[in-house]
Each structure stands twice: as structure tokens, then as C-alpha cells.
Amino acid sequence: MPDTTDMAPASELVVNLGAYRRNLALLATRIAPAEMMAVVKADAYGHGLVPIAQTAVDAGVSWLGALDTTTALELRAAGIGPTTAVFAWHLAPDEDYRAVIDSAIDLGVSTLDQLEGIAHSGASERARVHLKIDTGLHRNGASAEDWPGLVRRALALHSDGTIELYGVWTHIAEASYEEDSAAIRRFTDAITAAETLGARFTLRHLAASAAGFEREDCRFDLVRFGAFGYGVSPGGGVTAAELGLEPVMSLRSTAVMADDATAVIPLGYGDGISSRATGRVNILVDGALRLIAEMGLDRMTVAGDVIRPGAEVILFGSGTSGEWTLQQWADATGTIGEEIVARLRGLPRRYLGGS
Secondary structure: OOOOOOOOOOOEEEEEHHHHHHHHHHHHHHHOOOEEEEEOHHHHHOOOHHHHHHHHHHOOOOEEEEEEHHHHHHHHHOOOOOOOEEEEEEOOOOOOHHHHHHOOEEEEEOOHHHHHHHHOOOOOOOEEEEEEEOOOOOOOOEOOOOHHHHHHHHHHHHHOOOEEEEEEEOOOOOOOHHHHHHHHHHHHHHHHHHHHOOOOOOEEEOOOHHHHHHOHHHOOOEEEEOHHHHOOOOEOOEOHHHHOOOOOEEEEEEOOEEOOOEEEEOOOHHHOOOHHHOOOOEEEEOOEEEEEEEEOOOOEEEEOOOOOOOOEEEEEOOOOOOOOOHHHHHHHHOOOHHHHHHHOOOOOEEEEOOO
16 A cells, blocks of 8 residues: 555645735725734634634734634633733623633623623633624624613723723624614714713724725724635625735645546535535636536536546635636625635645745
């Protein structure tokens, strides 16, 4: 049996960290003087949590968005020190706030119960808290009715040294210009109401990728960039290239079996690839686009002219070699690019440093 220990994997995700750095630099310039948060939830949108987070920190990004406290603690354990702020906002009912607070994780708080959990955590450090107001997306956040009570309790805990009332924030839907404008008004109204009660906020943040990129009036002090950092476009016909962004990930494989008319590629829906790609998506095989003809759990087939075993396959990438981009995949399968990359599972990753 031949020695295969040094052979490249049949399928792999190639992550271009140089492209990620260039995207971050473009975004930072775009939103200045606002700061940028690099969102690394969902294993950095499938790109790999720790390499992506470390690249962002090395590029000068001072905020990382973790989503949940497990991810936030993983970042600290990987060596992301307290000079980089790590923000978590999905807080479980049984959250171990003590460990999180003592690891200097900023917390996005939506409810009185969360504040009480923080207050009774027994943490040795002061918790840094960002209060969230719901401005219409209904993705957690206090309602307008509950907002004054949340602010008053936070002010009391700030006064007794339990928390540092540091930020105020929200999510917006990015559904339309008018809806986003209404969300911005609700946000500024909530800030005014909190300040009337005595609150003073160091950081205000509302926008994520699309709104933050397009609208100066929604940037406030910080913009949370997830998909755009990875060169994943917002859909609706707008491509990453039109935004000046580079796709960071490509998915590559090798034809493992072939005959005169059909090739087998060792990837399928078990790897997180949507079965809706069958009959709709073209992939690059030995430099030629081929339609995915069939898909199974761990393989797919393409048909065409003579295809040799071992042929190079690019399923998606930057498009520079003629392969489809994530946006083309998303348009063909009725989804968005970030869902495609976040669903990919168990594949080895190869990182390119770039420059």
C-alpha cells in the first residue's frame, strides 16, 4: 500500500488570510472615525475561529464579536488578551457569569434577569455591560416599555461598583432604507431616554455589514462587520467585487473517479453542501465549468467531456479562474453566501498568508 501521509486531502477549504486583512483595512477606512468589530461567530463563518481572530487582532482590530460566551472564552484561552475587547450577547439562562466576567468579556444585556445574574455571579472583577434596546428586529433586546427599568437597574449596579455601564446597542434588519431609518430613530430615542435617567455611554453601536458600509448615519461609534470581512456580499445582485471586497474562502477538491462522461467528486450534503445545488450549480473541473448532475451524502457527480481522474476541482472561490463565486451559488440555490460557508462541516482548512 502506498504511503499517503504527505498527500494533500482530496477536498479542502482554502482560506486567504491576506484577503481577510485587505477587507478589514478597506472596511476600517470606509467607516472611520468609527471603530470596527470583527464578528467571528459560527467558527468565524466557517473560516476557523482562532486563525481569523488572530489575523484581525494582528491587523489592529480592537473588538471581536463572539456571539456566545463559549466562543468568547475560547478566544481568551487561545491567547487573545484583554487588550482586545471580546463581546458576547447570546446569554444562556444558566450562564456562568463569574468565569465570563473574570475573563474580561463584554456582555450585551437585554433583560433584568441577565443583570441580576451578573450582580449575583460572585465575580472578582467588574462586569462591562452594553444594554440592548429592541428597535424592531426582535432579536432580543429590551422593549420600549421595559427599557427604563433596565436602565435604572443598570445605573444602580454601576453606582455600587458591580458593573461598568459601558455601551448601548441594537440590531437592525437591513431590510429597507425606510425601516433602517426608523430603527435609527428608535435607537437615538432610547439613548436620550437613558441619558435623561442619568446614563452615560462610552460606546454606541447599531450597524452590521450592509448598513454600516452604506450609511454614515448608522455607524455611531462602532460597526460590527461579519460577512463583509469575509468578502461575502449581501445578495440582492450586489457582488463582493462591486464593494471592493475579496472572497476569503474557496472550496477545492479532486475528481477521484472518472470515465469518459462522468466524474465523481468526494463532497456531498453530509459536508454541508446544499442538495439544491444539483442541476443548478456549475463547478470548475480541470478549467471547464460542469453542472452538478447528482449529489449524495459524501459525493457528487458531474457530466461532460472526457474528465481525467485527479482533475482539479474548484467549487467556489474568487472567480478569478472562472469558477463560480459564493454569490452565484447563493443566487442559484435560493440562499445567501454566509449560510453556504457557515454550513460546511468537517473539512480540512489550508491557510494562505498573503500580503
